[in-house]
Amino acid sequence: MSLDVIVFGAMFVMTLGAGLAMLFARNAVHVALLLVLSQIGLAVAFLLQGAFFVAAIQIIIYAGAIMVLFLFVIMLLGVDRREVLDEPLRGQRPLALGLGVLLTAQVLYIAWRGVDLAFAGTGEAAIQEVNSDPGNVLGIARVLFGRYLLPFEVTSVLLIVAVVGVMVLTRRMYPAAPNVDTDIPGTEAEEVAV
């Protein structure tokens, strides 16, 4: 048994196990941590394909930044007690079930056709080829900033709009607070305890 197979097995168990455990964990922080674990598992999967760049980005962005923000929110809002199991939308569960089945079917189809779809039937050799000559950092850069430049830029505009929108919506409009500290003679601004 080669080393690759062992690593793949470990990755498989880790990613899938963490994903399943996530569904059954009660505590929101535990759920977030298990999600981190399954994302690290995915990074290992990318490593096995020789996609070092994607693996590093997976860890930096998802495991390192987004999930830390998740935890930050969970800790800040204190929603780590108990989950509310009511349905805010009627018919949510049947709909979720239907869409879940659809998604599973899609995933299975991709897994079945898999590499053939992406590389026109050349499998392992195609992966080697993609990762070899320019390396996958350059390869991704060429695809992202060449062929898919427009979608890439549109996505970034979308994100900026979302951020600006959140800032506008959450900004409290109170009149400028009178600055009590600076008007008192002899009071240094820095010394005021808040």
Next chain:
Amino acid sequence: MGAIADFLGGPDVVIAIVKVVVAFAALLVATLLTIWFERKVIADMQARIGPNRWGPFGVLQTVADGIKLFFKEDVRPRYADRWTYGLAPVMAAVPSFLAFAVIPFGDHVTVGGERVDFIVSDLNIGVLFFLAAGSIGVYGVVLAGWASGSKYPLLGGIRSSAQLISYEIALGLSLVPIVLVTNSLSTVDIVAAQAGSVGNVDLFDGTFLQGVSELFEVIPNWYIWSQWPAFLLFMIAGIAETNRAPFDLPEAETELIAGFHTEYSGIRFALFFLGEYIHVVVISAMAVTLFFGGWNGPIVDEFLPWIWPVGWFLVKTIAFVYLFIWLRATLPRLRYDRLMWLGWKRLIPASLLWIMVTAVVNVNPEGVDEQTLRSIRLAVFGALFLLVLFVVAKGDPRLKQVVTPERPRSRRAQKQGVKSGSS
């Protein structure tokens, strides 16, 4: 020996295992020495003696402390979250070790026909790996704060997640100019690009200042000369990443008792500090690798030629560890809002600006003559200069007065009446 090597999967695997074990042991020893060094240096700066009982100059003090911590009772608070409480110290220590994997600490040596490079793993995305390890390291502090089931640690944990996320961005952006200049994400390539001397400065050739040109032959070709803004940004963000003074808000003892590790004791407590000191060593080593030529040094003798680069690397790294200690002994802690202000409003724009400058200067498109290129560069520099002038002239209101959000007015202000509303 051969049989063992074959069993493990050939000499490559054996070399990898040996490297990992050696790097692990070296980092542990480095931690022991760094803690001792810190206590000695700070004691010296504060006119004290510092540890002087165990071993020569008290160098074994950390070993004694470690043994004490190891045998201490392991206390877990009643409201602590069991699994997360145990996981947090490990998450704090392990990523620091991982980050060292991509730091080249010497040239190479040939053992029995096999070339052994002095780096645990020469990944072609080394710089990104360093950032990834740093971003995972955030979990240690955050989880410790939450899992302790206590107020002060929680405050420390929340502070640290905000702080580390903010400064991680600046840290990542400060590395981009180096990558742009080197055209590679590999730390080995970055060190290789800094070999030799500045050299070929022909500005003074043919004049009486010929000697000045020769002087440039001596100056090493380090990135610090051209990339000093990136270096400053890297160091500030790097110190913030290690949670040390003046950025030690997550464990601010005057406000939060001990912050995220208030409830920890014994070996778990020791793991946090193992992580922190290794992080200090790793950030120092990374600064050396990126800006100070890595293991390149002026003298490489015939006697044991492989040990000289390692020596140069160590000397430079120790200098940076000293800088860390010096800062801790000198600077007071930043206030929380000032920390955020510095991170988001100064470091990130500054690093973006510097990336632009570096990109423009290094761009070399084909089909564009040098004259046009120079004009473009000048125009961009001019625009940036005006921008900087504008920002500096505008200043920041926080530097002049305290901007207070909604809060009850102080009694003193109420006595003063309506006068306070006129600002």
